[in-house]
Amino acid sequence: MEAISPSIVDSGNLPIRNSDAEAEGFKHSVDEILQKVDKLEQRVNEVEQFYSKNTSKKQQSGSSKGGSSTVKDKDKERHIPSIRKQQQDASKREAAAAKRMQELMRQFGTILRQITQHKWAWPFMQPVDVKGLGLHDYYEVIDKPMDFSTIKNQMEAKDGTGYKSVREICADVRLVFKNAMKYNDERSDVHVMAKTLLGKFEEKWLQFLPKVTEEEKRREEEEAEAQLDMQLAQEAAHAKMARDLGNELYEVDMHLEELREMVVQKCRKMSTEEKRKLGAALTRLSPEDLTKALEIVAQNNPGFQATAEEVDLDIDAQSETTLWRLKFFVKDALEVQGKSAASAGGRNNTTTPSNNNNNNNKRKREICDAIAKTAKKRSKKPSS
Numbered sequence: 001m002e003a004i005s006p007s008i009v010d011s012g013n014l015p016i017r018n019s020d021a022e023a024e025g026f027k028h029s030v031d032e033i034l035q036k037v038d039k040l041e042q043r044v045n046e047v048e049q050f051y052s053k054n055t056s057k058k059q060q061s062g063s064s065k066g067g068s069s070t071v072k073d074k075d076k077e078r079h080i081p082s083i084r085k086q087q088q089d090a091s092k093r094e095a096a097a098a099k100r101m102q103e104l105m106r107q108f109g110t111i112l113r114q115i116t117q118h119k120w121a122w123p124f125m126q127p128v129d130v131k132g133l134g135l136h137d138y139y140e141v142i143d144k145p146m147d148f149s150t151i152k153n154q155m156e157a158k159d160g161t162g163y164k165s166v167r168e169i170c171a172d173v174r175l176v177f178k179n180a181m182k183y184n185d186e187r188s189d190v191h192v193m194a195k196t197l198l199g200k201f202e203e204k205w206l207q208f209l210p211k212v213t214e215e216e217k218r219r220e221e222e223e224a225e226a227q228l229d230m231q232l233a234q235e236a237a238h239a240k241m242a243r244d245l246g247n248e249l250y251e252v253d254m255h256l257e258e259l260r261e262m263v264v265q266k267c268r269k270m271s272t273e274e275k276r277k278l279g280a281a282l283t284r285l286s287p288e289d290l291t292k293a294l295e296i297v298a299q300n301n302p303g304f305q306a307t308a309e310e311v312d313l314d315i316d317a318q319s320e321t322t323l324w325r326l327k328f329f330v331k332d333a334l335e336v337q338g339k340s341a342a343s344a345g346g347r348n349n350t351t352t353p354s355n356n357n358n359n360n361n362k363r364k365r366e367i368c369d370a371i372a373k374t375a376k377k378r379s380k381k382p383s384s
Contacts, residue, residue, distance in 0.1 A: 029259055033252060040252070043245055050238045054231075090226055097219050101165060104215060105155060108166050111204045112173070116148050118200070120193040124148055124176050141183050146175040166212050173201055260321070270323045278323065279315045281330045289333040296325050 115121060127147045130138045151172050154162050163169050180194035282293060298304045300322045
């Protein structure tokens, strides 16, 4: 979508015939439209950012997976709940997954009991008594001490600091034995006991692993499906927003058109002297501003070619709306042009025109000659 920039007549400057109250009323209507347009533009930007970000993600996903991430037709056609419903379902899904993981941890607890009830498990049940045993270099060798009482406490924790998955428990069980093997000599009893129990644990873990893998795969599939559904729901919501914006923008255009018609009906007709002055003022515009003035004429005259090599501008043939828009544009443009000329004159009084300026000046003279030619033709017509 393009930025919203409605063409609004400046009602504060319009020559209303009846009263200042009517002019103020038009100005108030224009202000209300501008406020509405600002809000619409913010929503348009939001839609643009969503689709821009979404397109970038799809391109990256497509390039990394060879385009295999394209949504299947059956996925597009299925019913997609609203974003709020998606969020509610996500909470339920997380709760169900957490409950299943708790059940896996309970089953895993059976393996831990078998290991900890082994006759060689006693050195690993409590934290190492570093001070009592005089192990002054223990913390230099072991980065993260671990024991089964610490694992048990963390498995039973209810304050959210406990284990989130079976793999986390498995990692700490291995750490218990690997710490003992790392700190103690290979020929020591503790090292042999730790190595033996670690082997037994790995055997039992391999038997239990399929259950963990199945749960992880299920959770991954659920999350992927949920992400897809959320993406489709967001796309549907933004598509609806885009449609609503289109309707609201159409209503703004209709309101503006009604306002323009009301303004035209309230405008007085421009006098012959005012038209003459307007034609003279057009000849004083810069080439750039003159082109903009011709574009104003072209807006209400589809057959008028503002960029043609030869332009025949008949002031008397223009509508009142075009004339008044030209007048206000010329007035503002000449004021800015005068300020710029004064500023430039103060800085540099000797400037050499470029070829581009020569071309612009040539076109300006041609258009000015056309205006003068039209005015001359009309002055020769017999009065009725």
